Amino acid sequence: MEPSGSMMSSLSNHTSNSTGGVCPWEVSDKAKLRRFLCYGSEGDLYTAREEARVSMESAGALLSLLQDGRGTEVVEDIKRYSQDGQAVRINPSLFALALCSQHSELKTRQAAFKALKEVCRDPAHLFAFIQYKKELKEGMKCGIWGRALRKAVSDWYNEQDAMSLAVAVTKCKQRDGWSHQDLLRLSHTKPANEAISLISKYVTKGWKDVQAGYADKENSEEVMKVLSYLEVVEKVKHSCDETEVINLIEEHKLEREQLLTDHLKSKQVWKALLKEMPLQSLLRILGKMTSNKILEPGSADTEAVCERIQSEMALKKAKIHPFTILLASENYKRGQGYQGKTKWEPDSSILTAMDTAFYKSFMCVEPVGKHFVVAVDVSTSLSSVVPGTSISTAVAAAAITMTFARTEADTQVLAYSEGALVPCSVSADMTLAQATAELVKIPGGSTDCTLPITWATENGKAVDVFIVLTNNPIWTCTASPVEALKKHRQKSGTSSKLLMCGLTSIGHAISDTEDRGLLNICGFDVGAMSVIRNLALDLI
Structure with missing residues (x-):
């Protein structure tokens, strides 16, 4: 059989030697780096469901490439693997970017800081990046908060859409020992516009100062929108009225991270959250929701959840892989959580919906x-x-x-x-x-x-x-x-x-x-x- 077109194109990825054959398949430093960015190890072994601990010991090829003056190439790979869904785990990319950001070569450092917003797409990534920088600086006399990092962090906040930033800072307030308050203070961020200034004041000074500062001002439409959203978040935090909390969740699409622990004791609050909950998250908590009688056989809420699970539009939007659904389905069928004493009687309509979703989700797999x-x-x-x-x-x-x-x-x-x-x-x-x-x-x-x-x-x-x-x-x-x-x-x-x-x-x-x-x-x-x-x- 002659090699197909796709096979010939894969052949062209290898440099031919003088005799016209394909060069040996040696594992170059570049190949090791890409393995590291993909799954956190330079070796030829991927272990499922295990977050490899990222450290200098597991990044030998990364260090070699930096020493060879190929830092900007490394940063390009970091961007590519973190953005295109090629990385199974994000932490190796964040660690590698932190390492590049404090390399001795100026252009490598500049490229790393310039890539910060593209690689750290949400606050959790940003906090992890800062923590890696701190750990890499342990034992060194100089601190991490130089001019370049201050500017990169300031730009991360200033270049966000104001409403998106308002949602982000109220959903993920702190992680890895860092908070938005820490980062805004240490980076000396000067807000680029009035809406970002409002969010910065809210994070660093609190809601009362925001209320006092903006009550009598002539505010732009964007500022009013952000102000209104933050007011809702504060209202929920101080509300004991179940009906009010549910109305705010449904009207403003609030998520569980923005609620109090006490709110999550209410079945009705959970039912409101389920309506807009990301599909990946929903699949993970089906057992808990059945156990707590939030999803009961034949109920309208269960019917709505089943419709979402098998909706082609929802599956496409969430890019759910068939194997994800299979894992969730088999775990749900088991009727018992892996940790704790949570048990449930699997609902037949949910199992049927997951079975349907499994076959539909093959359309999400790109050949x-x-x-x-x-x-x-x-x-x-x-x-x-x-x-x-x-x-x-x-x-x-x-x-x-x-x-x-x-x-x-x-x-x-x-x-x-x-x-x-x-x-x-x-x-x-x-x-x-x-x-x-x-x-x-x-x-x-x-x-x-x-x-x-x-x-x-x-x-x-x-x-x-x-x-x-x-x-x-x-x-x-x-x-x-x-x-x-x-x-x-x-x-x-x-x-x-x-x-x-x-x-x-x-x-x-x-x-x-x-x-x-x-x-x-x-x-x-x-x-x-x-x-x-x-x-x-x-x-x-």
């Missing part, structure tokens, strides 16, 4: 446009559970294969064990139950993770990305997976990559290979889907 082979190891029972979830490895494997079968036009699904490999008829029109049944019907045996690559090579299939799924903790291979991958690249003329997904694994499936085209995934979550996508598109 990569590569040739995928998804191979499922059936040598051991697929009845184990993916760590940190309520999903069996069989259902997880089926959901992953379905994602590629439904969104990528060129996908081959295989099942393998006992030295044999069988093409599976997992197709785009199958349900999750049908796809799961298709995978588990093949008898188990010993496993060899090189089989899918060998099969593709021997059958003349040019494959861009191999995804091998297993819950077998012991990998046996007749040959090295890296050697098998190299043979496939050579014979097919394709820049093939391999992802080894140990669905129940807690460590390396294959030890560090120093081949940029091979990554290991331990466990599985929505972030793992981003890692697969990034590797397929040569972004990590």
Whole structure:
């Protein structure tokens, strides 16, 4: 088979050597940096559902690039990964930006501060960035609040839309030991306009000073709008009247972070919050809402929530991935929280709505446009559970294969064990139950993770990305997976990559290979889907 157009374009991403072949797939400092920005580690291992601790020890390539005078390149990558949804976790980007912002090279520092507003899109990001700067300066004589940081923080506030800033400072008041009051004071921010000045006064002096200062003034329309909004936020904070609180929530789209703990003891307040709550947040608290009888079987509120969950418009707006819905659905079906004693009887209408939403949400997955082979190891029972979830490895494997079968036009699904490999008829029109049944019907045996690559090579299939799924903790291979991958690249003329997904694994499936085209995934979550996508598109 001749390489397709997309395969040829992926080939062009590699520099050819003098003999016309593709250069070795060494893991360069740039590749390590991009892995770090994506999931917080420079190594070839992504661990699902685990926030890696970001530190200097895990950022060796980042430091090397800065020492080589490539700081502005680093900042461009930080912007790209934090903005385009390529980063599974935001903290590595914030740490890297903090490091760049105090590098010895002036143009690197300038680029970092200029990128602050693009990378720190909300107050929580800004607070984390400032805290990283503080930690990086520990033990050094100089402080962090130089002219450049003061200007960057001032610009962060001054360049915001006033109403958006008013919402942000009342929703996220402090984090990581920092508050807006601290930042405005330490940055000596001079408000760029009257509306920002009003918000700054509210944060630093309080509502009474704002009332006294603006009561008799001729205020612009924008100032009046901000003033009115802040008045609502203050009114809620001091209200014990449930009806008034509900009316303010519904009229001004207030969120739970802007309410008092006492307000959240009211079922009616929660019902008001659910109407506009972001879909991601709503999916996370369905169990709690059912347990507290806020969502009761057959109620109008439950019906409204079900409509939102399966609304195509809501799913598109929130960019909900099918795996997110599957995780939420299985957790809800479980009828018990992971922490505490919260228990509930799952509502059948909510389960039906989540099932419908699962199939609709495939439209939110943007195709990569590569040739995928998804191979499922059936040598051991697929009845184990993916760590940190309520999903069996069989259902997880089926959901992953379905994602590629439904969104990528060129996908081959295989099942393998006992030295044999069988093409599976997992197709785009199958349900999750049908796809799961298709995978588990093949008898188990010993496993060899090189089989899918060998099969593709021997059958003349040019494959861009191999995804091998297993819950077998012991990998046996007749040959090295890296050697098998190299043979496939050579014979097919394709820049093939391999992802080894140990669905129940807690460590390396294959030890560090120093081949940029091979990554290991331990466990599985929505972030793992981003890692697969990034590797397929040569972004990590």
